Amino acid sequence: MKHTHQKRSACPINFALETFGDPWSLLIIRDIVYFGKKTYGEFLASEEGMATNILASRLAHLEQQGILVKKPSEKDKRKDEYVLTEKGLDLIPVLVEMANWSAEHDPHTGAPPAWIALMKADRENMIQRIRETVQSGGSVFVGEKSLLSQLV
Amino acid sequence: MKHTHQKRSACPINFALETFGDPWSLLIIRDIVYFGKKTYGEFLASEEGMATNILASRLAHLEQQGILVKKPSEKDKRKDEYVLTEKGLDLIPVLVEMANWSAEHDPHTGAPPAWIALMKADRENMIQRIRETVQSGGSVFVGEKSLLSQLV
DNA sequence: AACATCACTTGCAATTCACAAGTAAAAATG
DNA sequence: CATTTTTACTTGTGAATTGCAAGTGATGTT
Numbered sequence: 001m002k003h004t005h006q007k008r009s010a011c012p013i014n015f016a017l018e019t020f021g022d023p024w025s026l027l028i029i030r031d032i033v034y035f036g037k038k039t040y041g042e043f044l045a046s047e048e049g050m051a052t053n054i055l056a057s058r059l060a061h062l063e064q065q066g067i068l069v070k071k072p073s074e075k076d077k078r079k080d081e082y083v084l085t086e087k088g089l090d091l092i093p094v095l096v097e098m099a100n101w102s103a104e105h106d107p108h109t110g111a112p113p114a115w116i117a118l119m120k121a122d123r124e125n126m127i128q129r130i131r132e133t134v135q136s137g138g139s140v141f142v143g144e145k146s147l148l149s150q151l152v
Numbered sequence: 153m154k155h156t157h158q159k160r161s162a163c164p165i166n167f168a169l170e171t172f173g174d175p176w177s178l179l180i181i182r183d184i185v186y187f188g189k190k191t192y193g194e195f196l197a198s199e200e201g202m203a204t205n206i207l208a209s210r211l212a213h214l215e216q217q218g219i220l221v222k223k224p225s226e227k228d229k230r231k232d233e234y235v236l237t238e239k240g241l242d243l244i245p246v247l248v249e250m251a252n253w254s255a256e257h258d259p260h261t262g263a264p265p266a267w268i269a270l271m272k273a274d275r276e277n278m279i280q281r282i283r284e285t286v287q288s289g290g291s292v293f294v295g296e297k298s299l300l301s302q303l304v
Numbered sequence: 305a306a307c308a309t310c311a312c313t314t315g316c317a318a319t320t321c322a323c324a325a326g327t328a329a330a331a332a333t334g
Numbered sequence: 335c336a337t338t339t340t341t342a343c344t345t346g347t348g349a350a351t352t353g354c355a356a357g358t359g360a361t362g363t364t
Contacts, residue, residue, distance in 0.1 A: 009199045011199075012250070012251040013178060013182045013251055014200060015258045017179065018175075019254075021175050021178070027169065040342050044342095047163075051322050052343070053323095077330060078340070079340095080341090080342075093249040098246055099165055099168070102167040106167045111163075192310075193309085204313085205314085228309095229362085230311075
């Protein structure tokens with residue numbers, strides 16, 4: 001990816017859009033937060049079907065922006081794992097608001113109504129629990145350490 | 153703009169990205185919410201400098217998505233005014249979280265610290281006040297009806 | 305009537321993207 | 335230990351999107 005990226009403005013909305021405002025970056029972060037994905041192959045298998053070159057360039061960009069860090073997997077030396085930094089974890093509220101909006105306005109949304117209700121009823125606390133879950137290697141919906149399984 | 157847009161997935165994050173996830177749509181909505189812009193010419197004059205064809209296609213897209221409505225200006229019959237619908241006003245929380253994130257992580261941010269502090273300290277109330285201000289034709293930072301001037 | 309302003313459209317070059325096909329390294333399998 | 339599979343990519347190629355310059359017709363101003 002070429003990065004002759006001079007800032008268009010000092011506006012914080014613009015900064016956010018320049019950092020993760022392309023059509024794919026937030027899907028990668030969603031995969032980590034909600035579905036516990038960590039490796040290139042797992043991201044590639046997402047149902048949105050992103051191209052290999054796009055995925056590679058987005059991962060490189062997010063790493064360069066300090067949102068992800070790449071480290072070799074301990075279990076499989078061929079694999080790398082992409083983990084959210086603090087800066088990346090701070091994007092959770094953005095994801096939450098986007099999901100809330102879609103749950104409200106997409107008649108065919110796949111968002112679980114109970115989950116959305118929980119997010120609206122106890123927002124601050126839930127965001128904190130999502131953050132802690134992801135930070136300790138879990139995710140919202142998938143895996144034994146999933147936040148959903150803790151809440152049942 | 154061609155719209156052979158079949159949904160990539162039922163995921164709410166994906167729905168949001170497909171609806172307003174391009175690099176320009178949220179800047180238009182920002183212009184309305186924070187700076188009280190309403191017309192094609194005003195959007196075009198934004199410091200990010202978007203091309204005329206891009207602006208036109210984004211306005212058409214957002215109108216088609218039910219986020220904006222276009223109506224002829226009463227003062228100047230050449231002009232059209234673009235106004236946020238309820239669906240559009242519901243994007244305010246997304247803007248707020250993106251601004252908060254950038255205020256935290258962009259060392260050169262232009263976001264007013266006092267404003268960000270206020271948004272973090274009294275989020276729900278402030279979002280409601282932003283919504284009411286914009287709904288009645290005002291904006292956060294600009295104009296006599298601006299929310300900022302009410303708070304002083 | 306002449307000129308400026310408005311919301312656009314059009315044409316074209318440059319960039320970005322999607323899709324298919326590789327590649328090298330490590331792991332699993334026989 | 336040789337073969338096959340898996341993994342994280344890179345490299346082409348054509349298609350779609352974007353950026354820039356130059357219009358266009360309707361309305362407003364002088």
